[in-house]
Amino acid sequence: xxxxxxxxxxxxxxxxxxxxxxxxxxxxxxxxxxxxxxxxxxxxxxxxxxxxxxxxxxxxxxxxxxxxxxxxxxxxxxxxxxxxxxxxxxxxxxxxxxxxxxxxxxxxxxxxxxxxxxxxxxxxxxxxxxxxxxxxxxxxxxxxxxxxxxxxxxxxxxxxxxxxxxxxxxxxxxxxxxxxxxxxxxxxxxxxxxxxxxxxxxxxxxxxxxxxxxxxxxxxxxxxxxxxxxxxxxxxxxxxxxxxxxxxxxxxxxxxxxxxxxxxxxxxxxxxxxxxxxxxxxxxxxxxxxxxxxxxxxxxxxxxxxxxxxxxxxxxxxxxxxxxxxxxx
Amino acid sequence: xxxxxxxxxxxxxxxxxxxxxxxxxxxxxxxxxxxxxxxxxxxxxxxxxxxxxxxxxxxxxxxxxxxxxxxxxxxxxxxxxxxxxxxxxxxxxxxxxxxxxxxxxxxxxxxxxxxx
Numbered sequence: 230x231x232x233x234x235x236x237x238x239x240x241x242x243x244x245x246x247x248x249x250x251x252x253x254x255x256x257x258x259x260x261x262x263x264x265x266x267x268x269x270x271x272x273x274x275x276x277x278x279x280x281x282x283x284x285x286x287x288x289x290x291x292x293x294x295x296x297x298x299x300x301x302x303x304x305x306x307x308x309x310x311x312x313x314x315x316x317x318x319x320x321x322x323x324x325x326x327x328x329x330x331x332x333x334x335x336x337x338x339x340x341x342x343x344x345x346x347x348x349x350x351x352x353x354x355x356x357x358x359x360x361x362x363x364x365x366x367x368x369x370x371x372x373x374x375x376x377x378x379x380x381x382x383x384x385x386x387x388x389x390x391x392x393x394x395x396x397x398x399x400x401x402x403x404x405x406x407x408x409x410x411x412x413x414x415x416x417x418x419x420x421x422x423x424x425x426x427x428x429x430x431x432x433x434x435x436x437x438x439x440x441x442x443x444x445x446x447x448x449x450x451x452x453x454x455x456x457x458x459x460x461x462x463x464x465x466x467x468x469x470x471x472x473x474x475x476x477x478x479x480x481x482x483x484x485x486x487x488x489x490x491x492x493x494x495x496x497x498x499x500x501x502x503x504x505x506x507x508x509x510x511x512x513x514x515x516x517x518x519x520x521x522x523x524x525x526x527x528x529x530x531x532x533x534x535x536x537x538x539x540x541x542x543x544x545x546x547x548x549x550x551x552x553x554x555x556x557x558x
Numbered sequence: 559x560x561x562x563x564x565x566x567x568x569x570x571x572x573x574x575x576x577x578x579x580x581x582x583x584x585x586x587x588x589x590x591x592x593x594x595x596x597x598x599x600x601x602x603x604x605x606x607x608x609x610x611x612x613x614x615x616x617x618x619x620x621x622x623x624x625x626x627x628x629x630x631x632x633x634x635x636x637x638x639x640x641x642x643x644x645x646x647x648x649x650x651x652x653x654x655x656x657x658x659x660x661x662x663x664x665x666x667x668x669x670x671x672x673x674x
Contacts (some may be wrong), residue, residue, distance in 0.1 A: 231669040238669070283670060297672030327674075390674070463674050 231460045233299060236276040238395070238462055245458050246402040248451065251315030251350055255279065255301060255464070256555065257481060258357075259309040261368055263521035264537045267438050267519065269497040270357060273312060273555040274484060277301045280476055282465060288475045289465075290431065297394075298463035302472035302480035303371035303432055306520070306532070310357040310369065310416040311393075312555070313350040318400040318408070320347045320447070320454045323356055325434035326381025327390045331444055333513030335385070338396055341445070342451045345508055347398075349447050352505055355554060359436050360444045360515070362510040370437035371466055372472065372518055373481045377527070379433030383517045391433035396461035417434065430475075432466035436517045443507035461471035486534045497540040502548045509520045561628040566599035579618075588613040605629035660666045 232239045242249040256273030279301045282293050289300070303309065311323065320340055322329065327336035332346045338345055348356060357365035359380060372378040378538040382388050400408070469480035485493065521532045546554070571577035584597040588610055597603045605611065611629055615622035626633050632640075640647045654662055 230666075231671075232666050233669055281667070281669065296674040297670035299669055348561050396674070461671055462669055463672070 231462050233279060233281060236279045239278070240397045240399075240460055242399045242455075242458050242460070245399045245455055246317065246405055248317050248405070249399040249402070250317060251313065251319045251321075251397065251399075251540060253314075253321075255393075256310050257484055257486065258308050258310055259369055259484060260534075261440060261518050262487060262535050262537050263368075263370075264535065265439060265519075266525045266537060267365065268438060269499050269540055269543060270310075270355070270440060270442060270554060271308075271490070271497060272495050273310065274495075275481065277303065277309065277481065278478065279459055279464070285475050293465050296463040296465065298465065300465040300475070301421045301469050302467050303471040304469040304480075304483055305373060305432070306370060307344065307469070307484055308368050308370050308437060310355050313348075313353060316351055317405065318352075318449065318453070319350050320393075321350060321353075321374040321402075322347045322396045323403050324394040325359070325386075326374075326379050326392070327394055328380045328384050330356065330358070330369075330380075330514075331508070331511065333359070333380070333384060333511040333517075334540055336394060338459070340376065340398060340451065340454055340456060342447065344511075345447055347447070348444060349449065350447050351363055352448060352502065354500070355442070357440055357442050357446070359514045360508065360510040361436070361439070361515040361517075364441055364507050365510060366440050366442045367436035367514070367517070368438050368440055369434045371468075372435040372520065373468065374431045374433045375429075377432040378435040378520055378523050380436060380514065380517055381433050384513065388433070391431045392466050393434065393464040394461065395464070396459050396460050398454045398456060400449070401455040408449065409491045410454070419471060421531070424460070430468050430471040432468055434466075435523075436514070436519050438521075443502070444502075444510070445505040445519050446508055448505060463469065468480070487536060487538055491538055491541050492528070494542050496542045496544045498554050499543065499545045500547070500554075501545065504548070560601055561605045561625070561630075562601040564625075564628055565618070568620060569599075572618065581601060584614075584617055590618055595646045605631070608634060 230241055237254040244415055255277040257275050258273055258359050259271040261268040265267050280297050282298055282300050288296055306418055324336050329346050332344055358368040374391045401429050467475055472480040524532055569579050569584055581595055582592045585592040611625050612622045615625045
């Protein structure tokens with residue numbers, strides 16, 4: 230089951246194991262420059278607010294009610310990363326607009342290892358974007374559906390789903406007992422009328438700037454995942470300009486510009502987990518146009534606030550120091 | 559247990575170690591006459607208003623919802639909550655009434671998964 234507590238999705242499977250739980254939150258962050266240079270990981274600047282869609286049933290599109298799940302606000306061109314917490318191993322499939330963020334394939338509930346279409350936590354502490362190559366991702370950046378930028382639109386040609394989709398599979402209880410006892414390394418890692426004009430409120434995720442981030446190979450193998458138990462969630466993304474109309478709450482402030490970020494000395498991060506190998510990334514996702522490239526292709530004005538920078542205040546972190554990416558400065 | 563008996567028992571228990579819990583002083587602190595509080599404790603009059611019961615709960619370090627229930631009342635805050643979705647809450651309470659405490663405490667709101 231999935232519970233929403235403090236803007237965090239809590240996945241619990243007490244029927245599998247009393248410790249089978251993990252948490253996922255959505256971190257506000259800097260949109261890195263989309264200039265084909267590879268950047269380190271930007272810091273988390275706090276959680277996005279997350280709300281039950283059922284609480285706003287008279288103000289959201291009909292399809293969102295059918296999907297169930299939750300909603301969160303994002304500004305156009307705002308970036309996010311997914312923050313995973315919990316010590317119990319889970320296989321997580323993550324999609325944007327029902328396009329798998331690891332493989333670029335369309336949504337399927339089932340896990341696959343040919344190629345691996347999921348991330349494994351706690352080994353994978355974060356996910357910042359679409360896996361476009363070995364050790365490389367393109368940042369998740371919100372764009373309005375219907376303007377051709379999102380991965381969904383570039384791959385399927387349709388602007389239907391948007392948002393983020395997640396399904397979680399816990400490790401089988403017997404495998405958990407075995408691996409926790411066996412490996413000190415693994416242990417250490419840690420229906421009314423819509424009152425508002427909602428046209429343009431739905432957002433999807435588009436590929437932004439390049440970032441160094443490895444998506445790790447499953448170190449356990451497919452057999453350990455309890456495929457009889459899973460829980461999934463549709464996270465709708467509302468344009469922040471509509472968020473107050475829907476929820477009566479103000480969205481978070483706009484994220485900092487790149488120059489604000491650098492001047493404030495907010496750190497960048499390089500993360501190493503030497504014991505783990507990385508997957509190759511998706512050729513399909515690698516072939517997508519980034520937002521800046523798409524703007525040029527469409528003959529639109531260049532992406533604002535997109536000047537190249539040399540990251541200042543670079544910090545190196547390794548396994549066991551997972552939480553430091555959340556910046557509270 | 560009757561509301562008045564319960565209040566008197568709790569107040570007298572505290573008074574044994576602290577004279578500030580005399581009938582007179584407690585009545586003064588919650589803003590009623592001692593004679594009135596005495597009648598309430600004996601059950602000679604109906605329990606006081608919600609505000610006075612909440613003041614008594616604060617005074618005696620009791621759960622206000624428990625005292626209100628003993629007095630046959632539901633707090634106006636809870637009434638407001640129920641009034642917003644009366645059918646749902648009536649259904650919920652009826653479904654939960656036979657469950658043991660630990661099961662009720664585990665009632666959490668799941669995120670609904672739909673069709674996608």
